[in-house]
Amino acid sequence: MLSFASFVCLSVVASVVVAQSAVTIGPVANLHIANEVIAPDGFNRSAVLAGPNDTSLAFPGPLILARKGDSFQLNVIDALTDTTMLRSTSIHWHGFFQRGTSWADGPVGVTQSAGTFWYHSHDSTQYCDGLRGAMVVYDPDDPHRSLYEFDDATTVITLGDWYHVPAPSAGLVPTPDATLINGVGRYAGGPTIPLAVITVLPERRYRFRLVSISCDPNYTFSIDGHTMTIIEVDTVNTVPLEVDSIQIFAGQRYSFVLNTNQPISNYWIRSEPNVGTQGFDGGINSAILRYWGADAIDPNTTSTLTNPMLETNLVPLSGAAAPGVPEVGAADVNINLDIAFGFDDLRFRVNGATFAPPTLPVLLQIMSGALTAADLLPSGSVYALPPNQVVELSLPGGSTGSPHPIHLHGHTFDVVRSAGSTVYNYANPIKRDVVSIGAAGDNVTIRFTTDNPGPWIMHCHIDWHLEIGLSVVFAEDTGTVNLADPPVAWDDLCPIYNQTFPPAT
Template identity: 40%
Template structure:
């Protein structure tokens, strides 16, 4: 099971909100049924506390939250959100400090509210609270989660992690356990078009949703951004990606119309075939090159390779001697002082910023092209950029470049050997922004860098709250037994 996973829905003044609110949200860890228990309003609080839960009926593990499923938050563009996180953790087997990242929200002008520990803030200390105060500037479906080490995955617990089943609508089951609850089934009328948001938060598992009887999944949103409708029968979702799609319940049989989820590596010995053909993936799998933004399509910069103001070719690798992932030969190690605070305290260039070799300064109002070569071990790797959405001008599995209407999102799979995934974005959001693999243990093993955007204007334009200024002094006063896990 994973931890600290919620949903945020930001609505436009139009009726598009129906696409965000009518269906269940699926995840590996826990799910949110958006039709029930919806927390409406931009002000609220969340208590982070240890509780033993077992929604799939397997061996219970200490968790950072109380109930599953959790209620999402809803708001509209322009709402001022004030969400207070109260840290009441008291389990020494887990990291007791925490922080929350609002995944997919750009935090333009409020970089200090983005959440990643030691990039944008010091962690919230146990026994304390912190209010995330920001204004929503986007519409769509988003999620939020812990952003301290591997805190929102099983590996937070010291010891050997036990694999869990997949949860749908907060429920799951294992073959060895008698469950005390129903499954995650959702009964719908035949012929109904049902909008569903769907996401996959954390680890290396990939999800596919095949309904091979019909090409009846119509994608309308990717990573919180509206795209032109695309009809498929299967969707492969990498860690931290999100899709909203319309499911048309048009199965010819009243008893066989259902959406299946499975990992992409079934445990089938070589030479054997799955006997149940209904488990096979359909023939109309979504292809990222066929996703096109609904609004303002087109990548920044010139319509040719290297046509951006800044070009960064990132060499990705895995060091077999240190068992660390590296970017341009450097494994990311979290600094003891958050990158944002380093600048606010006087550092002015990449050479003086920590961690050494992992901070890349970018000018303001510039087009940036980043290439990410595939083929790194245990790929493909889903890379997430904070503070921006980017245009995927070259996708995994493709050798063509699209500058006119490429997919726009904030998490991209970099593919395998021979792939050279290329993204572009525009630097209109000053501050330090994390770029990292969203498979959590890969991030913990160094697979990340930081883009420091428009450094000269941080002091004058980024003014953290007084409460933010107290996070580091309180955290730095904690004993090592609280800030780290025993080996």
Template identity: 40%
Template sequence: MKSIFPYAPLLAIASVALAKTESVTLDIVNAQIAPDGFVRSGVTANGIYPGPLISANKGDRLVVKVNNKLTDHTMRRSVAMDFDGVFVDTASIYDEGTDFVTACPLGPNMSYTYELPLGTQTGTFWYHSQLGVQYVDGLRGPMVIYDPQDPYRHLYDVDDSSTIVQLGDWWQNTSTSLLAGYEATGVVPISDSGTVNGVGRYQGGPEVPWPVLNVVHGKRYRFRVINQSARNIFTISFDKHDFTIIEADGELVKPFTTDELLILAGQRYSIVLNANQKIANYWFNAPFVGGVPARNLHQNATLTRAILRYAGAPKRDPMAPMTLGPLNGTGGTVEHLLAPLVPEAPGESAVNLTFQLSVVAGQAVWQMNNISYLPPETPTLVKILDGANTTADFNATENTFILPANSVIQVDFPPSEDDESHPFHLHGNNFWVIKSNSSDVVNTVNPIKRDTVAVGAAGTTIRFRTDQPMPAFFHCHIFWHKQAGLASVMASGLDDIRAEVHPDAEWENLCAAYNVLPEDEQ
């Protein structure tokens, strides 16, 4: 059994033919944590924020045992784990982890083992609680699937745990109290701070030591950048350094060099930085936007940063001022400029869906085509296994679409009137970005694939294939909006699901155990 270590090994060189089972354990516990210097109780994996790195190689089978040891009644005590961006074969979709879609949550003092065959996937992923807005309390961490035969291996020298950059938004109050305020006012909570690898500062707070990204002059580093926020959009840059994008959400892209990069909640990028500047300390800038700062005077966008420290440089802050990034930078919006390493034609769509997003004024209610998603008491997968075949077999508030198997589905998001870029995420699959919210260009020739995309003022079009039979949750990754109903389920291959999915007793016990829990343990 392989444990989760604080430092992962360098990129593995073993052949995929040596694929093995990687077994890890996550103890979900309440712990006193202080990412920005303010101490509070949190919900954590193994007692730390962010949680420990989970890593494996291409083709491995990942086995994750989750032990729910939560005891703090001021926060949710059940949990539902999601491994964001990881595909799951049909036979294993009951381990996909989406509460009330593929399973019931895991109650306190219970354990559950997720088994994830990783197949041919590689890249940068993450895990988090999918239940309510629980990951706001800290339950989020990195996950990397390394490729021993990475076609871009010649572009970088270092790719290990030290080159993982986790961006997060942090609240000093618990998610349950924040959610109560949101439901009463319709105003999404404004974070107190932003964090880089679990460390941040807030206006007027203590000067918590900056996190450090260590480099050696002359070496090239593959930084895997993950936006683990529940709302905030970060724009990253390094003082006096450009970098090259090579991956977006687990999909390789043609190398694209820029000086800034905008990253929405749930998105991940791999970037290569050449440590070729003078030996010194440089700022890594990660300012964010996420609501009106005046609603939380703790918020100061310039305080989300780290130090890029060259070996041999003094252990002190950079001499340069703290800025929001390059004075004449690109602004970071580059998605529409990216191209896939291996172009793939999306194909013509067999089904066209249009989703209009709207919010009920003054309420914490978001809608897709006038429907606000509500999790059902009986999970979607259970209903399918019990014979559900049509949309009429699901509650209207489940917003479930029955799609043909082995087909191309197009989803159009018309331009939105609200001022947010909603990061829409599809579980268990990825999609072609036919039209990015960052451009008016429609690309059906060589669009990139990813699993989280901005939906906003300019409009967005995506296409995906339903080759993998499953009920796939499709939702906004601003988790406050997801909780307020901005979600749906894309279900396909229902007969195949019934033929191939045979859940074990451990899974079947989840709902029976959860349904008898008192409210304060759910």
């Protein structure tokens, strides 16, 4: 059973760790949030960091580890002081369904699947300033356990973008300055700082958990001289699929098995972004895979990619079909979400409406008696969904800023039509919680069942796009949500927040 109790309090803090070896915490811990100056790519700047205490702040934030069956209690302590960035915060535990507890950031009283998760700020663009980290829930009965020998904190790989200017003053959609792998990297023209090194024993099999903690770019990830066998996508176990590169979008996670069957040497790990400085000159967008016994030198390997991962080749291990009648538009509820960008006001619109966080959160509106879309704010951005119905969403691609990685809170969903494909697969589609909706001509289509009451936001995981309105909210089973009874500690947070961070007047 997994349950979250996340409480925010205030404190004072100091000191920071930026290291290749991850800081780890268990499922019951404090998570201190504070500002410190770091230089993960050799450029000094103040950032928003997390740590288990006020002397162990880290970027990325601590790796949170648990086993299936554990109960989470994470006490979030807000000690932010830097006025060039947000001083408030809100943490989203990405991939956890929060079933029955939409007022919290995690599930209570239900069994949650094991797998690879992550956490990040969901307060404006704050996670672009550093508040992001990985989470893993290990499954003692992992059906893929026979495929690998190693799966621990050292086999988690994070990919992220980094900016030299704090998010509030960086501009509408800034260009990343660097790619960071496990929290370190280089920028074009910058210092030659040490890259992340992942050390492996020869003739072993490793389960690597690849986590995109990106604010914007998608990455083409590969390891010179090696193939990767994908076994998990966004917490969903898959039929093993061998590839030599993975295109990973913001918020997505993949587990892959790496067989260290090559000569003892050093091999480039490559993570080429779709925006920002591309290529690998001077070690940018790179890390190093080092076999035990190899000299501590840069690799001289090259890359030739011939077998990229295609989403349509991913099959869930369960083999389960999508819910509902297996025909296009034959779900109980069918919604087309057309995304457009307004060059007059520089805002995104979904079906003509741009999302702006309401003064009163949607959940509190529902708990106060608002039950229909017409009653809920922001107007045009909230869709009321009845309980226990199959919903089919169509998401045409190609709008400004494409490809958009779309994330739905509260659910995994079935991708019945993927970007780059015209085929509808209702028989055994991949299930995930972030999907790219592709380019012009694409019409990505997903299905899910409304079995988790609550207001669930669906948004572009390019954080800059979310900030300028690329989002909607699905108010699921509002009648049940209206009966929810959050704990007193949760009720107490609003006046504390408003007193500490009063709204602008």
